[in-house]
Amino acid sequence: MPIQLTVAVLLILSAIGYWIGRQRAMSVSGGRVASLHSVPNYYGSFVAVWAGIPALLLVLFFLMLKGPVIEMLVLGAMSPDAVLSWAKASISPNDFQALSTAGIAGADALAETQRNLMMINIRNLATGQERFVNPAVVDALLPAAQHMQHLEATSRWSLFAICMAIAAGALFITHRKITPQFRARNNVERVVTWGLIVCSVIAILTTVGIVLSLLFESMRFFARVSPVEFLFGLQWSPQTAIRADQVGASGAFGAIPLFTGTLLIATVAMAVALPLGLLSAIYLSEYAPRRVRDTVKPVLEILAGIPTVVYGFFAILTVAPFVRDMGVALGLPVSSNSALAAGIVMGIMIVPFVSSLSDDVINAVPQSLRDGSYGLGATRSETIRQVILPAALPGIVGAFLLAVSRAIGETMIVVMAAGMAANLTFNPLDAVTTVTVQIAALLTGDQEFESAKTLSAFALGFVLFFATLALNVVALRVVQKYREKYD
């Protein structure tokens, strides 16, 4: 009995429950629907929800626990002889020697990785994929594989039986509960509320999970490299030796060059995005005739829809050579991957972000303030400078901070345009690298997972996460304070 079939039957039962509930409500109302507490559909939903959801939750629970429980049972039932003959053919002679002299009581004697390997063999046998299994161990593992098949089948059938019992019981009970006075609507409403709560809790738990996984991996990194060296070291060179005799493989994990590189590029980006975004927002909201505004605003927002990798092309093919040529013309040494080029393009990417948020806050400034200023003989630009911008300032600061956190977290443009050289510099004409670029570089390709090099990516991610989180919190607080003022 496959699980999918169980789920399908439950869904069908639930649909039937809806119909039954509706019918029942109609019949108890005696044809006068108005005498029911709720509309008949609610009675249908009431039956459907209780017939479906508890059993489906059980299926979910079963799926989560089934694997580990069955493995535990299979391993526990294995004879020491079977384990030993598997080990003889599968693990290194030295390990086997140690195992057999220690005297073996069962699968527990194996190391965790060995046990996992054996489990994979058993599972392959049980699912009929014998070709992946070393023929020398098939005989030893066959009883365990059969045991596993048996457990799997039993568990599925009992799941099916239990689910049907639950659904049928729920159908029966809810059907009995339907009377004209029964508050099906309130009941369904409560279920909906809980459904919404569960969804938001899942979203929050995911965030928490991400933070925790970052945290744990970072701890593993900090066990190898001290946090002081990581946070304050001036040299970033994450190569570590794979073999002891390798040359030039001393790892250095000082993240300061990455932080300054990130800061430098974000600064250039904001220096581009803030004036362009803010001034275009001012033009659009205060000066532009409605027709212009209606066409320009969506066009500007198209910028936000361009994939960042396309911005990366633009940076590499157009802006970087342009910056380099300008530098050469001025007699300045410009590296071909300059922070300036990456920053400019990133700034352009952020323009719609700044402009549309600023446009919103500028529009939120009450018209009466503009009238008051015009009525005193102020021109448009005087009104904007002295009344509108000060009134909109908190919102603009919020927009700015959100844009900064976007700039700090941006990866693709800098990967393509800013280069990999971890230079500690504040010169925007040099090549620099950012935190996100390094994370991408550290985790792409085949990596040894236990090395400080790979783990350093998590520590970088952790720091980055906290930086953007702090910026977002500040930005939201600022924006909120502003909202209270005018709504």
Added chain:
Amino acid sequence: MEAMTMSQTVDPGAAAAGKIVKMSSRGTKVFYGEKRALHGIDVDIYRNEVLALIGPSGCGKSTFLRTLNRMNDTIDICRVEGKLMLDDQDIYDPKLDVVQLRARVGMVFQKPNPFPKSIYENIIYGPKLHGLATRKDEFDAIVEASLQRAGLWNEVKDRLLEPGTGLSGGQQQRLCIARAIAVSPEVILMDEPCSALDPIATAHIEELIDELRENFTIVIVTHNMQQAARVSQRTAFFHLGDLVEVGETEDIFTNPRDERTQGYITGRYG
């Protein structure tokens, strides 16, 4: 027909009584897109008088008020025809600087709209724009004089640096009047200045309007007919974009010539 309207709406006895025309409107028509909001308004506004504009909602009185300092310019689809004069100056002359006009014809709005700045900065906003003062003591003098005249000085003199938005509604409105006075306008336009205020604050403002008449010419739009009777010397009754009649306030309220006016002031409609 044209001559008859003129004689009806423009007071012939005024010149004889030695009144000086401060602003005048002849045949003013206002369009919002295709829709005509005013159908040709003829009226004179005399120096140092309070002219009340009354009439039912949507009759065009606020629109007319806003043509007097070209506040309608901020509305894209609005178009004005006719001749509007401030002394010898054509208000809708394309060469005229709107900024200068609005310095001479100030405005107070329906809802108090102090800027989110300190009381002090609210007052010196206009003088600063127009370069009326440069030194700190000059600004101080303007702030004190304006607040004195708006009857707000004693209430706020110890907290001039606090935000203007923190005052009560009535105080805010007097702050806005002080802000308008600070640029020494010749005419002050008031668009239902008391509609958002409680009766006590309203009484305060009405008293103030009466005092301000000494130095300014005031045009006030009001829905409150008792208020028009209390504060104004002359009253103009608007109806559906027409100026139905204008005259001494006492005459309008005791002896209206037009039956629409009578209907409105006796509360039959509006």
